[in-house]
Amino acid sequence: MDLTQTLAASALFLVLAIACGWLGARPINVLKGPRMVPWRPLMMVCVVALMLMMVHLANLLGVQTGNQPRY
Template sequence: MDLSTTLILLAAALAMTVFAGWRGARPPDPWKGPRLIPWRFLMIGAAALALLLLVHLATLFGAARAPWIPGA
C-alpha cells in the first residue's frame, strides 16, 4: 500500500473512531427503543485499525523492526 492510500484509510479510521465514540457515549433513549448498532465495539475496531495503519505508516517512513524480535 502506498502513502496516500494509507493516509486516507487512517483518516477514515480515525473519523469512524471519533464518530462511534460519540454515538456510543450518548445516553439511551427508551422511547426510541434499543440501540441496534454496537457503537463501542465499532469504536474499538476502528481504533485497532488506526493503530495498525500507524504502524504501517511508520514502516513506510523507514522504521525498522526491533532486533530482539525473532525473524527480524
C-alpha cells in the same frame, strides 16, 4: 499500500472511531427502544485498524517495527 492510501485510510479510521465513540456516548432514549448498533465495539475495531495503519505508516517512513533478523 502506498503513502497516500495509508494516510487516507488512517484519516478514515480516525473519523469513524470518533463518530462511533460519540454515538456510543449518547444517553439511551427509552422511548425509541434499544440501540441496534453496537457503537463501542465498532469504535474499538476502528481504533485497532488505526493503530495498524500507524505502524504501516512508520514502516513506510523507514522505521523497522519487527524483530531483528537473526544470522
